[in-house]
Amino acid sequence: MLRVENVSVAYGRATAVREVSLTVNDGEIVTLIGSNGAGKTSLLNAVAGLVPVKSGAVWLDDILLSGLSLHQTARLGFGYVPEGRQLFGDMPVIDNLILGAYPKSARNRLSLLGYVGWFTRRADIRTNLESVYRLFPKLHERQSQKAGSLSGGEQQMLAIGRAMMCSPKILVLDEPSLGLAPNLVKEILQLLGRLREEGLTILLIEQDAVAALKIADRGYVMERGRIVLEGTAGELLGNDEVKHAYLGRALT
Numbered sequence: 001m002l003r004v005e006n007v008s009v010a011y012g013r014a015t016a017v018r019e020v021s022l023t024v025n026d027g028e029i030v031t032l033i034g035s036n037g038a039g040k041t042s043l044l045n046a047v048a049g050l051v052p053v054k055s056g057a058v059w060l061d062d063i064l065l066s067g068l069s070l071h072q073t074a075r076l077g078f079g080y081v082p083e084g085r086q087l088f089g090d091m092p093v094i095d096n097l098i099l100g101a102y103p104k105s106a107r108n109r110l111s112l113l114g115y116v117g118w119f120t121r122r123a124d125i126r127t128n129l130e131s132v133y134r135l136f137p138k139l140h141e142r143q144s145q146k147a148g149s150l151s152g153g154e155q156q157m158l159a160i161g162r163a164m165m166c167s168p169k170i171l172v173l174d175e176p177s178l179g180l181a182p183n184l185v186k187e188i189l190q191l192l193g194r195l196r197e198e199g200l201t202i203l204l205i206e207q208d209a210v211a212a213l214k215i216a217d218r219g220y221v222m223e224r225g226r227i228v229l230e231g232t233a234g235e236l237l238g239n240d241e242v243k244h245a246y247l248g249r250a251l252t
């Protein structure tokens, strides 16, 4: 599904990500863990098209994503929920969702036409909106409310709902539980488990490494811009180095 090959990311002369390779297979939940400043967000931002990839390549199935913009990667099925949610706080919930919409038909026709008729588009947006509202009934109840006035948990649901509006092949989340109360963190992680059961593929950055590894199939550990360890969730949960560096807080 997703293949990241030797990707490096730099800000001016400072390299934040050094030749990172990782894969996410169809139907998997993969988690990327690492301490603050390790380069996790930089890597995902580069994969999504928010910052340039300095070298290396990113593939989504057989499509080369590296070099494309956020707008293009979204259209091709890369559903990104960025760090800090990045919602339009002054706009109603429904407008935030519609802005995330790149329907499947757009993807299918991209190479053929490069343009999608407004009516097809509108029908797809409505269908996707209905499925997001089924997933998050609260967003439906609050569809006219400004996004900025939602609670933290509701805002996170909106950020996930917005990414779901483009019928993603893969959902990629950068610390979805940041700032949320523990019961909400659990709720979000359970939701990701449900989405996977419905066939979605997921790549997750999560500060609570134990919670993430509990729902994940595999994980990667990133330090100072490099992947330093990878394995199944069970292997990482049982690894002494990982326990010491990332899981200590949860185990004591």
Ligand SMILES: Nc1ncnc2c1ncn2[C@@H]1O[C@H](COP(=O)(O)OP(=O)(O)OP(=O)(O)O)[C@@H](O)[C@H]1O
Pocket: 011, 014, 016, 034, 035, 036, 037, 038, 039, 040, 041, 042, 043
């Ligand atoms: N826009 C930017 N300009 C310059 N340097 C940046 C920029 N964004 C990130 N960095 C630097 O790149 C490095 C990696 O940061 P990044 O945000 O990718 O880490 P992270 O693993 O996501 O950390 P956290 O867990 O705190 O979110 C850090 O040293 C950071 O200061």
Ligand SMILES: [Mg+2]
Pocket: 040, 041, 042, 083, 174
């Ligand atoms: Mg980050």
